[in-house]
Amino acid sequence: MTRDPQSRDLDALLDAARAELREPPDFDPTALVPAASLAGRARHRRRTAGRLAAAAALAGGALAAVAVLAIRPSPAPPAVVAERGRAAPVANPSPSVLDEPAGVPSPSRAGEPPEATSRTTFRTRMVDGRHVLVVAPGAGLAIEDASVGARVRLHRGAALFDVRPLDRGERFEVVTPHGTVRVLGTVFAVASSAGGLSVRVFEGRVAVERAGGRTTLRAGQALGEGHGGIEALEPFGRRAAATRRRGRPASAAPRADTGGTSAAAEPTLADARGWIASGEPARALEEARARADGASGTRWRGVAADALRALGRHREAAAAFDALARDAGDADRARFGFLAAELRLRRLADPSGARVSLHLAGVTSPSSPLRERGLALELEALDALNDHAAFEARAAEYLDAFARGSRRAWVRSRRAAHRAARERADRATAHPPRALPRPR
Amino acid sequence: MALLVDGPELTRLSPRHEADRERVTRLVRELRASNVQVHRAVLAELSPRVTRWVRGWLGPAVDPRDATQEALCQIASALHRYRGRSSLATFAHRITYRVVARARKRARSHEPLGDHPLVGDDDPGRRAEQRRAAARLYRHLDRMNERRRNALVMVELLEMTPKEAAELAGTSPSAMRNLLMHARRELRERLRRDPAFGDRT
Numbered sequence: 001m002t003r004d005p006q007s008r009d010l011d012a013l014l015d016a017a018r019a020e021l022r023e024p025p026d027f028d029p030t031a032l033v034p035a036a037s038l039a040g041r042a043r044h045r046r047r048t049a050g051r052l053a054a055a056a057a058l059a060g061g062a063l064a065a066v067a068v069l070a071i072r073p074s075p076a077p078p079a080v081v082a083e084r085g086r087a088a089p090v091a092n093p094s095p096s097v098l099d100e101p102a103g104v105p106s107p108s109r110a111g112e113p114p115e116a117t118s119r120t121t122f123r124t125r126m127v128d129g130r131h132v133l134v135v136a137p138g139a140g141l142a143i144e145d146a147s148v149g150a151r152v153r154l155h156r157g158a159a160l161f162d163v164r165p166l167d168r169g170e171r172f173e174v175v176t177p178h179g180t181v182r183v184l185g186t187v188f189a190v191a192s193s194a195g196g197l198s199v200r201v202f203e204g205r206v207a208v209e210r211a212g213g214r215t216t217l218r219a220g221q222a223l224g225e226g227h228g229g230i231e232a233l234e235p236f237g238r239r240a241a242a243t244r245r246r247g248r249p250a251s252a253a254p255r256a257d258t259g260g261t262s263a264a265a266e267p268t269l270a271d272a273r274g275w276i277a278s279g280e281p282a283r284a285l286e287e288a289r290a291r292a293d294g295a296s297g298t299r300w301r302g303v304a305a306d307a308l309r310a311l312g313r314h315r316e317a318a319a320a321f322d323a324l325a326r327d328a329g330d331a332d333r334a335r336f337g338f339l340a341a342e343l344r345l346r347r348l349a350d351p352s353g354a355r356v357s358l359h360l361a362g363v364t365s366p367s368s369p370l371r372e373r374g375l376a377l378e379l380e381a382l383d384a385l386n387d388h389a390a391f392e393a394r395a396a397e398y399l400d401a402f403a404r405g406s407r408r409a410w411v412r413s414r415r416a417a418h419r420a421a422r423e424r425a426d427r428a429t430a431h432p433p434r435a436l437p438r439p440r
Numbered sequence: 441m442a443l444l445v446d447g448p449e450l451t452r453l454s455p456r457h458e459a460d461r462e463r464v465t466r467l468v469r470e471l472r473a474s475n476v477q478v479h480r481a482v483l484a485e486l487s488p489r490v491t492r493w494v495r496g497w498l499g500p501a502v503d504p505r506d507a508t509q510e511a512l513c514q515i516a517s518a519l520h521r522y523r524g525r526s527s528l529a530t531f532a533h534r535i536t537y538r539v540v541a542r543a544r545k546r547a548r549s550h551e552p553l554g555d556h557p558l559v560g561d562d563d564p565g566r567r568a569e570q571r572r573a574a575a576r577l578y579r580h581l582d583r584m585n586e587r588r589r590n591a592l593v594m595v596e597l598l599e600m601t602p603k604e605a606a607e608l609a610g611t612s613p614s615a616m617r618n619l620l621m622h623a624r625r626e627l628r629e630r631l632r633r634d635p636a637f638g639d640r641t
Contacts, residue, residue, distance in 0.1 A: 006628040013631075015598050016573030021496055021597060025504065029487040032509050037483050040516020041474065047517075137572035279546050327448055376635050 026270075042132065066389065099386045131172065132162040136191075136233055151175060158191035160233040163204075179210035187231045189218075190384035191224075198224035202237035269296065298328065305339070314347040318357070325361040336367045337361020341377055350382035372398075376407045383414055388422040450478070451485045461540040464524040471519045483516055486532050490515070493533060496598045497540040500571055501580030511539040526607070533608055544582075580630045588623035595620055 009156040034205020131150065135141065139157025143150065151173045152161070163172050163183050174181040174190050178197035181190055190197070199208055200222040208215045208223055217223055267287050275284040288304035291297070305320035321340035325333050337357050345354035355378055358364055363374030375398045394416040399408060450467055453460040470478040490511050494504040515532050522531055581589050587609075594605035595616070606616040 004628075005632045009631050010624065010627055013573050013577040016570045017577045017597055018599070019568050020500060020574040021492060025491055025495065027505055029491040029508065030514055032483055032505075033480065033483045033487050036487075036509060036512035037476075037480055037516050038520075040513045041479070043513070043517040044474075044520060269501065273501075373635050405635075406632060 038134065042134075099366050134160040134162075134233060136160075154190055154192045156192055158189060158198075158233060160187070160189045160237055162187050177207055182207045182209070186219075188235050189237055196224055198222070200237070269299055271302060272300075272373070273306070276303070276307055276310050279431065281307040285311065298332075302336075305336075309343065314343050318343040318348065318353075324362070333361050334363045334370045334374070337363045338374055338377065341374075341381075345377060345381050345384070348402055351384040354378075354381045372402050372405055375401070376405075376411075378409060379407075379414070382420075386421075388418040388425070391418045392422075412426075448487050450482050451489070451532070454527045455524050467528070468522060470526040471522050474520060479516070479519060482519060482528060483512060486515060486528070487512060489529065490532060490536050492597060493536045494540055494543075496593055497537065498543060499581070500574050501578060502543065507539055507543040510543075511536040514539060530604075530608060537608070576634075580627060580634070583630070584623065584626055588619055588626055591616055591619035591628070592623040 007213070023342035031129060062281050101185065130261065133141075136158040139159050140155040141157075141159055142153045142155070142173060150160075150171075152175070154176045156175055159174075161172075161174060163186055173185045174183075176190065176197050178192060182352070183201055183204070183206045186206055187202040188204070188206050189200045189202075192198075197208070197210065199206065199217060201217045201219050203219050205219075208217060212270065215223060272284040272287050275287075285304055285307035287306060288300045291300040292304060294300070301320065301324055305317050308314075308317035308320060318340045321336045321343065325336035325340060328336055337360060341354040341357035341363065342363070344350040344357055358374050358378050358381075362368055363370050364378055365371065368374060375394060379391065379394055379398060382394060395411050395418075397403065398411050402408065405411075445630060450463075453464050453467060455461055455464050464492070467478070487508075489528060491504060493509075493510050494508045494511060498504055498507060511532075513533050518531075522528060581592065584592075591605065592607065594600045595602055600608070602616045602620065603613045606613045609616065
């Protein structure tokens with residue numbers, strides 16, 4: 001028994017989709033495990049802490065504090081802190097030292113993420129029972145009790161800080177050998193290395209004080225050269241920032257700003273398309289416009305046009321697709337022309353404009369890969385224009401070339417309607433109403 | 441630790457198999473005690489599978505990384521609640537599905553891009569055609585009835601048996617087979633109306 005064509009088409013599509021799923025993803029899933037494990041367990045502990053606190057409050061007892069993990073005190077080297085040009089030797093900081101155990105791999109070169117192995121650990125710490133630290137492998141830091149809040153000394157490596165809003169007069173500081181970061185309730189990552197200080201802000205604001213002065217960074221901004229620890233902490237930061245904004249997407253990738261350059265990787269075309277698909281077309285448009293004159297400019301222009309369409313700016317999107325069709329090579333011209341025509345017909349109610357887009361891009365030419373779809377779209381435009389003669393001509397072309405095309409039933413039906421309308425118009429022309437006889 | 445060494449993967453242990461029951465009991469105990477080693481081993485086993493599920497549910501048009509990470513994070517925070525009533529894989533798949541459902545809602549919150557491919561890379565050859573075909577399938581899937589879509593994704597794309605799919609969906613195997621039949625019928629009808637498909641002999 002011969003199977004119907006749609007069943008064969010469906011099976012072909014299912015085979016393609018299954019084969020696509022069998023291809024490996026373009027990222028390593030196991031690399032997500034350490035971060036997910038830490039974040040998941042931290043989430044569980046926070047929920048538990050919340051429930052305990054609520055239970056204690058209900059019982060009328062004291063607030064329950066959650067002790068997070070075992071602490072291994074070890075002597076810390078004296079740290080020299082440069083703060084606004086003053087160097088103050090600090091001896092023997094408080095015993096809350098959180099050095100990573102020996103043997104855990106550290107980021108080997110700036111800009112490279114730490115190697116994800118079964119021995120790679122990201123540690124989560126609580127400060128004052130409210131603020132959360134995620135410490136990248138290889139980092140060394142100490143938490144001190146300062147009189148006006150919390151102070152963390154980051155000797156080396158990177159850590160992420162999720163700082164709850166502070167009370168009036170309260171401060172949270174991260175002190176490094178190269179400068180101090182002061183915060184007012186925010187999510188940010190700090191890395192300290194021999195090369196200097198790097199800061200990346202995901203939410204809120206921080207003030208960075210160095211020998212050269214003070215810089216304020218807002219969400220999305222960064223300072224200093226990239227550090228592998230910071231890249232590895234990015235998922236935590238984005239997630240925390242998104243949580244603070246109650247489910248809105250995480251903040252944009254940090255960009256270079258005053259005082260330094262950011263080593264954040266440039267978004268790719270796939271990233272930008274993903275932003276469109278996930279509801280951030282404005283972000284994709286901004287990036288695409290910035291990249292339209294560089295390498296892969298045509299593809300970025302295509303992303304910009306798609307983003308405009310997703311934003312509902314149909315006229316601009318249609319114009320962008322038309323421009324792309326003009327500039328594109330043979331392989332893409334028809335596709336861009338079709339996209340422009342579709343927008344003009346279906347969104348802008350401009351069937352004449354749609355026909356122009358189709359013809360300029362050669363969508364309906366015999367060699368076009370989109371000929372059937374182009375002819376079908378042009379027939380819709382001619383139908384809207386009520387152009388009987390042109391509809392008849394194009395319908396004949398469609399049915400001749402695509403006798404079993406999927407729009408054939410519609411084309412035949414509308415062709416019959418246009419023929420009937422044309423015959424009525426012809427009869428009215430051939431036999432005009434007779435003049436009334438003159439009265440005798 | 442013996443639990444991590446003996447026998448089949450932790451995530452495949454099933455309370456329905458008598459041989460697995462003792463290990464399931466030990467697994468539940470270790471997870472409730474937040475044993476870090478077991479926790480990590482479970483997540484490491486699950487991560488490729490969660491990635492595949494996310495890709496299968498979302499399709500090629502949506503970057504699976506964020507959803508995969510969120511799913512793993514939620515699974516990690518829920519492992520202490522695992523009671524051994526189903527396999528860990530089923531437990532994790534349910535959580536993954538909820539994450540994916542939210543991700544799909546976010547992806548639908550903007551204007552749909554219509555029945556044509558996004559402007560994309562011109563990868564030559566087989567892989568490009570395969571990817572385009574997969575994207576076309578998902579565009580039709582995303583417009584289908586949700587229950588039928590889910591049935592088709594689970595059985596045809598994620599290659600689960602109707603029984604496994606029924607367990608995940610909380611329905612019976614016969615109801616699942618019925619959904620599948622209606623899903624294929626609906627998809628065939630959509631393909632018939634898709635102007636991209638001329639009739640092929």
